[in-house]
Amino acid sequence: VSRIMARVIGIGSAANASQTIYDPTCGSGSLLLKAHDEAKGATGHDLALYGQEMDNATKALARMNMILHDCPTAEIWQDNTLSTPHFKDAKTGQLKTFDFAVANPPFSTKAWSNGFDPANDLFKRFAFGIPPQKNGDYAFLLHILASLKSNGKGAVILPHGVLFRGGAEAAIRREIVSRGYIKAIIGLPANLFYGTGIPACIIVLDKENANARKGIFMIDASKAFIKDGNKNRLRAQDIHKIVDAFTRLAEIPRYSRMVSLTEISDAKNDFNLNLPRYIDSTEPEDLQDIDGHLRGGIPNRDIDALENFWQVFPAVRATLFKKADRPGYTQLRVPIGEVKAAIFGHAEFTAYNESATRFFKKWRTDSVPRLRGIAKGGKPKALIETLSEDLLATFEKARLLDAYDVYQHLMDYWAMTMQDDVYMIVSDGWREAAKPRLIIEDKEKKTKEKPDFTVGKMKYKAELIPTALVIARYFAAEQVAIEKLEAEVAASEQALEEMAEEHGGEDGLLEAAKNDKDKFTKVSVAARLKEIKSDHDGADRSDGSDERAALENYLVLLEKAAATSAKVSDAQEALLLKVAAQYGKLTEDEIKTLVVDDKWLATLAAAVQGELDRVSQTLTGRIRQLAERYATPLPQLTGEVATLAARVDEHLKKMGAVWK
Numbered sequence: 001v002s003r004i005m006a007r008v009i010g011i012g013s014a015a016n017a018s019q020t021i022y023d024p025t026c027g028s029g030s031l032l033l034k035a036h037d038e039a040k041g042a043t044g045h046d047l048a049l050y051g052q053e054m055d056n057a058t059k060a061l062a063r064m065n066m067i068l069h070d071c072p073t074a075e076i077w078q079d080n081t082l083s084t085p086h087f088k089d090a091k092t093g094q095l096k097t098f099d100f101a102v103a104n105p106p107f108s109t110k111a112w113s114n115g116f117d118p119a120n121d122l123f124k125r126f127a128f129g130i131p132p133q134k135n136g137d138y139a140f141l142l143h144i145l146a147s148l149k150s151n152g153k154g155a156v157i158l159p160h161g162v163l164f165r166g167g168a169e170a171a172i173r174r175e176i177v178s179r180g181y182i183k184a185i186i187g188l189p190a191n192l193f194y195g196t197g198i199p200a201c202i203i204v205l206d207k208e209n210a211n212a213r214k215g216i217f218m219i220d221a222s223k224a225f226i227k228d229g230n231k232n233r234l235r236a237q238d239i240h241k242i243v244d245a246f247t248r249l250a251e252i253p254r255y256s257r258m259v260s261l262t263e264i265s266d267a268k269n270d271f272n273l274n275l276p277r278y279i280d281s282t283e284p285e286d287l288q289d290i291d292g293h294l295r296g297g298i299p300n301r302d303i304d305a306l307e308n309f310w311q312v313f314p315a316v317r318a319t320l321f322k323k324a325d326r327p328g329y330t331q332l333r334v335p336i337g338e339v340k341a342a343i344f345g346h347a348e349f350t351a352y353n354e355s356a357t358r359f360f361k362k363w364r365t366d367s368v369p370r371l372r373g374i375a376k377g378g379k380p381k382a383l384i385e386t387l388s389e390d391l392l393a394t395f396e397k398a399r400l401l402d403a404y405d406v407y408q409h410l411m412d413y414w415a416m417t418m419q420d421d422v423y424m425i426v427s428d429g430w431r432e433a434a435k436p437r438l439i440i441e442d443k444e445k446k447t448k449e450k451p452d453f454t455v456g457k458m459k460y461k462a463e464l465i466p467t468a469l470v471i472a473r474y475f476a477a478e479q480v481a482i483e484k485l486e487a488e489v490a491a492s493e494q495a496l497e498e499m500a501e502e503h504g505g506e507d508g509l510l511e512a513a514k515n516d517k518d519k520f521t522k523v524s525v526a527a528r529l530k531e532i533k534s535d536h537d538g539a540d541r542s543d544g545s546d547e548r549a550a551l552e553n554y555l556v557l558l559e560k561a562a563a564t565s566a567k568v569s570d571a572q573e574a575l576l577l578k579v580a581a582q583y584g585k586l587t588e589d590e591i592k593t594l595v596v597d598d599k600w601l602a603t604l605a606a607a608v609q610g611e612l613d614r615v616s617q618t619l620t621g622r623i624r625q626l627a628e629r630y631a632t633p634l635p636q637l638t639g640e641v642a643t644l645a646a647r648v649d650e651h652l653k654k655m656g657a658v659w660k
Contacts, residue, residue, distance in 0.1 A: 002034035
């Protein structure tokens with residue numbers, strides 16, 4: 001959320017280093033630091049930071065954070081912001097004003113007016129009205145407005161209630177909206193912040209050209225999140241989509257729109273800013289068609305609702321559907337079970353798949369030089385910023401794919417794997433980073449690190465280049481041979497299981513060969529075989545020859561499985577020794593190929609293919625659902641019921657039962 005706030009106040013376009021950032025409820029200083037980093041990263045300007053915090057221990061933590069994050073000149077003060085604001089203009093004694101403000105004040109605090117008289121406020125903060133005595137949300141909002149310069153910008157996190165509550169808050173809201181101070185409202189998911197599960201919103205304030213403002217840009221991002229333990233969390237794609245929509249003022253169905261002040265001030269809304277009044281974010285209802293259930297046929301409206309697919313695959317629609325026996329309805333041309341094959345095998349779908357794959361190939365071509373060019377002392381944050389923005393821009397042109405979903409795959413992989421890889425490379429260089437790490441075991445640790453391979457008594461972890469990649473590129477034949485041996489072991493074990501299942505039960509040929517744990521082992525089978533070997537040979541079951549033959553066959557299979565398993569172990573050990581030696585032979589160019597092509601880009605290519613598969617699965621799944629829903633009309637069901645009822649009656653008559 002702090003990243004969103006830093007970006008929507010436009011701090012990335014700060015004009016000079018003399019500009020200021022203010023947080024009246026700064027806590028540990030995270031919002032200030034994020035805004036500072038955003039400005040410095042985008043413009044190079046080191047903006048001055050000002051913060052006030054009521055709790056002394058938290059203020060000390062904020063001060064420490066400022067020092068640790070290279071902002072030692074930040075001014076952090078401990079006191080009550082509302083009753084005793086610290087930052088004042090030296091000449092007038094009024095509140096000091098700032099260029100930018102960010103804040104996450106305590107929600108709906110009841111003691112906000114302790115220590116001062118709001119009606120006679122020395123700083124004239126409540127000219128628009130005095131907030132309710134037991135709810136201080138608007139007190140903080142008005143304080144921030146008063147603390148902004150005439151062209152200042154701010155972002156405040158507040159509970160959703162500030163958008164629609166009545167009474168004194170409604171009067172204050174009317175005044176703020178009428179003056180054009182609110183530039184945007186961003187609705188956030190519920191259960192996002194620790195300490196409260198209620199939904200919140202970001203109020204974006206902008207005094208610059210407020211008089212000329214004709215509307216408020218609204219974003220309902222309440223459904224854009226993932227579960228993270230018992231809380232919700234915004235993903236990288238959610239943050240990016242919010243910022244993009246705000247920056248471009250993009251009107252996206254069920255997500256964002258510009259709402260005119262005329263609409264807001266209309267009598268039916270009366271300055272109520274509750275987002276559902278202006279943005280209907282609910283998904284369209286999947287309606288059941290009564291006539292379709294009664295007479296069969298898929299309603300045309302359901303097929304038309306897939307128009308975004310038909311724009312890309314116009315001929316697929318004609319392949320799958322034909323007109324029904326009455327207007328407004330459609331029937332499948334192909335059996336339900338063949339829908340998927342008909343879509344996947346169609347030339348239009350193949351062409352679409354190839355065109356979407358070309359987008360990734362283009363991004364890959366552009367990105368390979370950047371990735372192979374990573375060097376000691378490089379900037380990982382700048383790298384992922386460039387890579388991710390290029391990927392997003394590339395896939396914005398891809399039809400049916402959500403570019404933000406593709407972007408999220410890269411950001412997830414960066415967080416999970418790629419980030420660590422890049423930091424190792426910029427710290428140590430390609431050759432050093434590629435060397436397997438010797439595991440130094442700590443006997444006091446309860447959990448031991450699992451090695452990737454062992455040389456003698458030395459255990460190693462291959463972090464940058466997994467052993468599987470080295471094997472796939474340099475020792476594929478050896479791996480195939482091992483897999484063949486493993487298949488032989490699996491076949492022998494399956495045969496053993498089948499024999500045990502067939503002959504291991506009560507009175508079975510192998511029953512007596514079980515050990516005291518009711519298991520078959522080489523020792524128990526050999527012991528039973530030895531026990532009956534003294535018996536004379538014969539042709540019938542009574543002389544034990546069948547049992548002996550079964551035991552001998554079982555023992556042969558056991559020995560074969562054990563011998564093959566030993567070969568597998570020997571082959572794997574020999575392969576890992578070759579792999580260990582290969583790490584030392586790799587050139588820097590070979591290392592880059594293994595990491596960039598075989599590891600990073602191969603993983604991302606698979607993720608993009610997964611998105612393409614999801615497109616086809618979505619279309620296939622919906623068509624199957626509709627076809628199955630209306631496959632059996634009511635007359636057919638009634639006829640089947642009548643047929644079955646007649647059969648039941650016939651059986652009852654045969655049994656002499658009369659029930660009607």
